[in-house]
Amino acid sequence: MNFRGRTNRLLNSPETRSGRVFALTIQSLILLSLVTFSIGTLPDLSVTETKTLRWIEIITVLIFTAEYILRIAVSDKPLKFVFSFYGIIDLAAILPFYIASGFDLRVVRSFRLLRLIRILKLVKYNKAIKRFHKALVIAKEELILFGFVSTILLYLSAVGIYYFENKAQPEIFKSVFHSLWWAVTTLTTVGYGDMYPVTSGGKFFTFFVLMIGLGIIAIPTGLVASALSEARNGNELDELEADY
Amino acid sequence: MNFRGRTNRLLNSPETRSGRVFALTIQSLILLSLVTFSIGTLPDLSVTETKTLRWIEIITVLIFTAEYILRIAVSDKPLKFVFSFYGIIDLAAILPFYIASGFDLRVVRSFRLLRLIRILKLVKYNKAIKRFHKALVIAKEELILFGFVSTILLYLSAVGIYYFENKAQPEIFKSVFHSLWWAVTTLTTVGYGDMYPVTSGGKFFTFFVLMIGLGIIAIPTGLVASALSEARNGNELDELEADY
Amino acid sequence: MNFRGRTNRLLNSPETRSGRVFALTIQSLILLSLVTFSIGTLPDLSVTETKTLRWIEIITVLIFTAEYILRIAVSDKPLKFVFSFYGIIDLAAILPFYIASGFDLRVVRSFRLLRLIRILKLVKYNKAIKRFHKALVIAKEELILFGFVSTILLYLSAVGIYYFENKAQPEIFKSVFHSLWWAVTTLTTVGYGDMYPVTSGGKFFTFFVLMIGLGIIAIPTGLVASALSEARNGNELDELEADY
Amino acid sequence: MNFRGRTNRLLNSPETRSGRVFALTIQSLILLSLVTFSIGTLPDLSVTETKTLRWIEIITVLIFTAEYILRIAVSDKPLKFVFSFYGIIDLAAILPFYIASGFDLRVVRSFRLLRLIRILKLVKYNKAIKRFHKALVIAKEELILFGFVSTILLYLSAVGIYYFENKAQPEIFKSVFHSLWWAVTTLTTVGYGDMYPVTSGGKFFTFFVLMIGLGIIAIPTGLVASALSEARNGNELDELEADY
Incomplete structure (x- = not known):
C-alpha cells in the first residue's frame, strides 16, 4: 500500500x-x-x-x-x-x-x-447514532404532527393567559409574545417562577391547559422510546437473518 | 366541469x-x-x-x-x-x-x-390527526378514569396542604381553593415557587403526595403513546390487508 | 318483591x-x-x-x-x-x-x-378501577423495588447536598432532614426555588444525582402504563374467551 | 453441623x-x-x-x-x-x-x-435488584448513546445561553460553566428560578433547546421501563421453561 x-x-x-x-x-x-x-x-x-x-x-x-x-x-x-x-x-x-x-x-x-x-x-x-436515526424515521409522521399540535397549543395558551393576566399584571404579561415565554416554561414544567398567573381566571386556565398540554408535549418522547425498541428488535432480526 | x-x-x-x-x-x-x-x-x-x-x-x-x-x-x-x-x-x-x-x-x-x-x-x-383520534378512542376509558382519579387526588392534596399550612402561612394558603392552585403546580411538577409548604408536616405531606401523584398524573401520557403505536401498527395492518 | x-x-x-x-x-x-x-x-x-x-x-x-x-x-x-x-x-x-x-x-x-x-x-x-388494580398487581414487585431504590436515592442525595451546601448556606441546608426536602423537590423536578445549591461542588453533585435519579423516579410510571395496557389486552382476551 | x-x-x-x-x-x-x-x-x-x-x-x-x-x-x-x-x-x-x-x-x-x-x-x-440489572444490560448501548448525546446537548445549550445572556446578565450568566448549571436545571425541568433568560434571543433559544432536549433527556427512562418489562417477560419464560 x-x-x-x-x-x-x-x-x-x-x-x-x-x-x-x-x-x-x-x-x-x-x-x-x-x-x-x-x-x-x-x-x-x-x-x-x-x-x-x-x-x-x-x-x-x-x-x-x-x-x-x-x-x-x-x-x-x-x-x-x-x-x-x-x-x-x-x-x-x-x-x-x-x-x-x-x-x-x-x-x-x-x-x-x-x-x-x-x-x-x-x-x-x-456508529450507534444510526439506530437513533432509524427510530426517528419510524416515528417521523407522529413527531411532525405533535410538533405542529404543540406549537398551536403553546400559541393558544399564550393568548389565553394574556387575556386573563394582562390587566392584573401589565408589566409581566406585556404582550402575546411575553406570554409565549410563560407558555413554554409552564407546559414544559420548567416553571422558573418569573411569570405566573395571579387571577382566579388565569389559574383555572393554567390548570385546564396543563391537563391537556402535558400529555401532548410528553407524547413524542414516548413515541421515540417505543420506536427505538422497535428499531433495536428490527436490528436483531436483521442480524439473525444475516446469520443464515 | x-x-x-x-x-x-x-x-x-x-x-x-x-x-x-x-x-x-x-x-x-x-x-x-x-x-x-x-x-x-x-x-x-x-x-x-x-x-x-x-x-x-x-x-x-x-x-x-x-x-x-x-x-x-x-x-x-x-x-x-x-x-x-x-x-x-x-x-x-x-x-x-x-x-x-x-x-x-x-x-x-x-x-x-x-x-x-x-x-x-x-x-x-x-389528515394525520385521524390517527391521533384513533389512539384517543383506544385509550378513552383509561383516560376518563385517570382524569377522574387525578381530580380527586388534586382535591385531596389541596385539602391536606390547607390543613397543614393554613396556620403557618394564612396569607398564602388562604383557603382550599388557593391550595388547589398549589396542588396543580406541584403535581404537574411546574413548581413556580409562589406557594410552597414551610412546616415539617406540610413538607412530609408533599413528599407523600408526590410519590403517589406523579405516577397517576403521568400515566395518561404513557397510555396515549402506547395507544398511538397500536393505532400505527393497526394502520399498517389495514394497509397490508388493503393490498390483497 | x-x-x-x-x-x-x-x-x-x-x-x-x-x-x-x-x-x-x-x-x-x-x-x-x-x-x-x-x-x-x-x-x-x-x-x-x-x-x-x-x-x-x-x-x-x-x-x-x-x-x-x-x-x-x-x-x-x-x-x-x-x-x-x-x-x-x-x-x-x-x-x-x-x-x-x-x-x-x-x-x-x-x-x-x-x-x-x-x-x-x-x-x-x-367499576373501571378494577383494571387499574390489576395493573398494580402486575407491576407490584417492580413498584416496591423502585419505591425502595427511590427512598435510598432521596436519602443519599440529601446527605450529599448537606455535605456540600451546609457550610455555604447553614440557614437553608440546616440538617439532613432539611436537605431531604430539597432532594424531594429536585428529583421530582418540582423545583420551587426555595432551596438550591450555590457552591460548585453542590451544583456538580446535583447534576450527577439528576442524571441518575430522574430515570429511577420516573420508571414506575412507565411500568404502570405498560402494565395497564397488558391488563387491557388481557381483559380483551378474557372477553373473547368468554364468548366461546 | x-x-x-x-x-x-x-x-x-x-x-x-x-x-x-x-x-x-x-x-x-x-x-x-x-x-x-x-x-x-x-x-x-x-x-x-x-x-x-x-x-x-x-x-x-x-x-x-x-x-x-x-x-x-x-x-x-x-x-x-x-x-x-x-x-x-x-x-x-x-x-x-x-x-x-x-x-x-x-x-x-x-x-x-x-x-x-x-x-x-x-x-x-x-434479590429483586437482579432484574433491574438485567434491564440495564438490555438497554446498555442506548443508555450510553443518550448519556453521550445528553452531555453534548447540555454543553451546546450552555454555550448558546451564555452567548445570548452574558451581556444582559453578566453577573448571573458569568461563564460557560455557570451557564451549564442553567442548562442542567432547565433541561431536567427542575427550574429553580435562580437563573433564567431575559433577552428575546435567550428566550427563543431556550424554547428551541427545550423542544429538542426534553425528548433526548427523557428517552432513557422510557428505554429502561420497556427493557424492564422485557426482562420480566423473559423471566416468566425462563420460569416456564424451568417447569418442563
Missing part, C-alpha cells in the same frame, strides 16, 4: 489499530479545545492563564488544519470532500481562528462560538 | 395542484393574521405600525369572507355547511371584525380573541 | 333505572358537600353565607345518615356491613358532624377534614 | 428462620444508625441528646464490628471476603468510627459521611 492509501486508512478507518489511536487523539483534542474555550469565558483570568489558553488554541487549530489538508490531499475526489457535510464542518472548525486574526477583538468572541461545531466531529466516529 | 365544480375542487381538494396552492395561500394568511394579532398586543406601538396592522387585518378578513361566501355558494347543501363544525368556525373567524365596528373599542379587544379560532382552519387540511 | 328487596336494589344496583337515579343523587350530594366544605375555608365569609353553608351541611348529613341507617336495615348481615370498608367510610363521613356538636368549635374545624372521606363513596360506584 | 457451619448459615442464609431474624436485626440497626446520623446533623442539639446519639453509634458500630469479624472467621477464604465488594463496604462502614477517635473533631464530621455506605448492606439482601 502506498502513502496515500495508508494515510487514508489512518484518517478514515477507526477499526484498525493506528486508525483508532488517531481517532482517539483527535477526539481528545476536540474535548481539550472545548474545555479551554469554556475556561476562556470565565471572568477575571490572569494574563498567564489567557496566554496558556491562547497557546493551546493555536496548537489544536494547527493540528486540525493539518488533518483537514491531509483529508483533501489523500481524497480521490477532493472537491466532493470539501463540499460534503463533514468537510464543511471541518473547515468551519478552523476558519474562525484565521478570520479572527484580522478582525476587531469583540467580533472574535462571538465568532469563537463556531468552534463548537467541532463537537460534531465526535459524531463522525459514532 | 362547470364553474361550481371547479370552485368546489379548488376549495375542497388539496390533493390537486390548484387546490394545494389555494390551501397553502389560505394557511399563510391565517399565520399572517395570527402574527399581526400578536404584534397588535405589544405595548407602545407607533401610529404607523397600528395602521399597517389594521390594513393587514382588513385585507385578510375580506379574503376569509370571500372564501366563506364561495363555500356557501358552491355547496350542494348550503345550510348543512353553515351549521357544520367548520362552517361555524369560518363564520366565527370573520364575524368579530364586523361586529366590532359598531361597538366600544375596549370590547373589541376581547372579542379579537375569537379570531384565534381561525387556527382551527389549519386542522381542516390535516 | 317486598320493601326490603326493593330498597336493597335501590341502594346497591346502579344498573337499574331507580338505582341509577339514586346513585347519581348521592354522588351529586357528595360533590355539593365537598364544594361547600371548600367554600367554608374561605376567609371573610359573611354571616348569611356561613349560615347557608351550615344549612346545606345539616341537610346533606341528614340524608347520608338516612342512607346509612337504611343500608343497615335492609342488609342481610347488618354487622358485616357496619364493619365492612364502605360501612366504616359511610359512618366516618357522618360521625364528625354529630361529635362536633358537643365539642369546642376549633376542634370541629380539624374534625371536618374527615368529611372528605365521603369522596371515597364515589369510588364505590366505579 | 458444627459452629462454623451454623454461623455461616446464620450470616448468609436469610431464607432460614434464624437467618431471617438475623438479617432483619442488622437491617433495623442500619436504619437506626442512619436516623441517628441524620438527627446528629440538626443544629442546637442539647448535651443529653448528643450523648444519647453517641451511645447509639458506639453500640451499633460494635455490633457491626462483631459481624465483620465473624464473617471473616467462618469464611472458607477469609482474604477473598475481605477484598470482595461487600467486605470492603462492611469495613468502610465501621472504619471511620475507629479512625475518627484519633483525629480532629471537624474531620470526623466529614468522615461520618462514609457511614452511609452501610445503606448498601441493605442491598446485599435484596
Whole structure:
C-alpha cells in the first residue's frame, strides 16, 4: 500500500489499530479545545492563564488544519470532500481562528462560538447514532404532527393567559409574545417562577391547559422510546437473518 | 366541469395542484393574521405600525369572507355547511371584525380573541390527526378514569396542604381553593415557587403526595403513546390487508 | 318483591333505572358537600353565607345518615356491613358532624377534614378501577423495588447536598432532614426555588444525582402504563374467551 | 453441623428462620444508625441528646464490628471476603468510627459521611435488584448513546445561553460553566428560578433547546421501563421453561 492509501486508512478507518489511536487523539483534542474555550469565558483570568489558553488554541487549530489538508490531499475526489457535510464542518472548525486574526477583538468572541461545531466531529466516529436515526424515521409522521399540535397549543395558551393576566399584571404579561415565554416554561414544567398567573381566571386556565398540554408535549418522547425498541428488535432480526 | 365544480375542487381538494396552492395561500394568511394579532398586543406601538396592522387585518378578513361566501355558494347543501363544525368556525373567524365596528373599542379587544379560532382552519387540511383520534378512542376509558382519579387526588392534596399550612402561612394558603392552585403546580411538577409548604408536616405531606401523584398524573401520557403505536401498527395492518 | 328487596336494589344496583337515579343523587350530594366544605375555608365569609353553608351541611348529613341507617336495615348481615370498608367510610363521613356538636368549635374545624372521606363513596360506584388494580398487581414487585431504590436515592442525595451546601448556606441546608426536602423537590423536578445549591461542588453533585435519579423516579410510571395496557389486552382476551 | 457451619448459615442464609431474624436485626440497626446520623446533623442539639446519639453509634458500630469479624472467621477464604465488594463496604462502614477517635473533631464530621455506605448492606439482601440489572444490560448501548448525546446537548445549550445572556446578565450568566448549571436545571425541568433568560434571543433559544432536549433527556427512562418489562417477560419464560 502506498502513502496515500495508508494515510487514508489512518484518517478514515477507526477499526484498525493506528486508525483508532488517531481517532482517539483527535477526539481528545476536540474535548481539550472545548474545555479551554469554556475556561476562556470565565471572568477575571490572569494574563498567564489567557496566554496558556491562547497557546493551546493555536496548537489544536494547527493540528486540525493539518488533518483537514491531509483529508483533501489523500481524497480521490477532493472537491466532493470539501463540499460534503463533514468537510464543511471541518473547515468551519478552523476558519474562525484565521478570520479572527484580522478582525476587531469583540467580533472574535462571538465568532469563537463556531468552534463548537467541532463537537460534531465526535459524531463522525459514532456508529450507534444510526439506530437513533432509524427510530426517528419510524416515528417521523407522529413527531411532525405533535410538533405542529404543540406549537398551536403553546400559541393558544399564550393568548389565553394574556387575556386573563394582562390587566392584573401589565408589566409581566406585556404582550402575546411575553406570554409565549410563560407558555413554554409552564407546559414544559420548567416553571422558573418569573411569570405566573395571579387571577382566579388565569389559574383555572393554567390548570385546564396543563391537563391537556402535558400529555401532548410528553407524547413524542414516548413515541421515540417505543420506536427505538422497535428499531433495536428490527436490528436483531436483521442480524439473525444475516446469520443464515 | 362547470364553474361550481371547479370552485368546489379548488376549495375542497388539496390533493390537486390548484387546490394545494389555494390551501397553502389560505394557511399563510391565517399565520399572517395570527402574527399581526400578536404584534397588535405589544405595548407602545407607533401610529404607523397600528395602521399597517389594521390594513393587514382588513385585507385578510375580506379574503376569509370571500372564501366563506364561495363555500356557501358552491355547496350542494348550503345550510348543512353553515351549521357544520367548520362552517361555524369560518363564520366565527370573520364575524368579530364586523361586529366590532359598531361597538366600544375596549370590547373589541376581547372579542379579537375569537379570531384565534381561525387556527382551527389549519386542522381542516390535516389528515394525520385521524390517527391521533384513533389512539384517543383506544385509550378513552383509561383516560376518563385517570382524569377522574387525578381530580380527586388534586382535591385531596389541596385539602391536606390547607390543613397543614393554613396556620403557618394564612396569607398564602388562604383557603382550599388557593391550595388547589398549589396542588396543580406541584403535581404537574411546574413548581413556580409562589406557594410552597414551610412546616415539617406540610413538607412530609408533599413528599407523600408526590410519590403517589406523579405516577397517576403521568400515566395518561404513557397510555396515549402506547395507544398511538397500536393505532400505527393497526394502520399498517389495514394497509397490508388493503393490498390483497 | 317486598320493601326490603326493593330498597336493597335501590341502594346497591346502579344498573337499574331507580338505582341509577339514586346513585347519581348521592354522588351529586357528595360533590355539593365537598364544594361547600371548600367554600367554608374561605376567609371573610359573611354571616348569611356561613349560615347557608351550615344549612346545606345539616341537610346533606341528614340524608347520608338516612342512607346509612337504611343500608343497615335492609342488609342481610347488618354487622358485616357496619364493619365492612364502605360501612366504616359511610359512618366516618357522618360521625364528625354529630361529635362536633358537643365539642369546642376549633376542634370541629380539624374534625371536618374527615368529611372528605365521603369522596371515597364515589369510588364505590366505579367499576373501571378494577383494571387499574390489576395493573398494580402486575407491576407490584417492580413498584416496591423502585419505591425502595427511590427512598435510598432521596436519602443519599440529601446527605450529599448537606455535605456540600451546609457550610455555604447553614440557614437553608440546616440538617439532613432539611436537605431531604430539597432532594424531594429536585428529583421530582418540582423545583420551587426555595432551596438550591450555590457552591460548585453542590451544583456538580446535583447534576450527577439528576442524571441518575430522574430515570429511577420516573420508571414506575412507565411500568404502570405498560402494565395497564397488558391488563387491557388481557381483559380483551378474557372477553373473547368468554364468548366461546 | 458444627459452629462454623451454623454461623455461616446464620450470616448468609436469610431464607432460614434464624437467618431471617438475623438479617432483619442488622437491617433495623442500619436504619437506626442512619436516623441517628441524620438527627446528629440538626443544629442546637442539647448535651443529653448528643450523648444519647453517641451511645447509639458506639453500640451499633460494635455490633457491626462483631459481624465483620465473624464473617471473616467462618469464611472458607477469609482474604477473598475481605477484598470482595461487600467486605470492603462492611469495613468502610465501621472504619471511620475507629479512625475518627484519633483525629480532629471537624474531620470526623466529614468522615461520618462514609457511614452511609452501610445503606448498601441493605442491598446485599435484596434479590429483586437482579432484574433491574438485567434491564440495564438490555438497554446498555442506548443508555450510553443518550448519556453521550445528553452531555453534548447540555454543553451546546450552555454555550448558546451564555452567548445570548452574558451581556444582559453578566453577573448571573458569568461563564460557560455557570451557564451549564442553567442548562442542567432547565433541561431536567427542575427550574429553580435562580437563573433564567431575559433577552428575546435567550428566550427563543431556550424554547428551541427545550423542544429538542426534553425528548433526548427523557428517552432513557422510557428505554429502561420497556427493557424492564422485557426482562420480566423473559423471566416468566425462563420460569416456564424451568417447569418442563
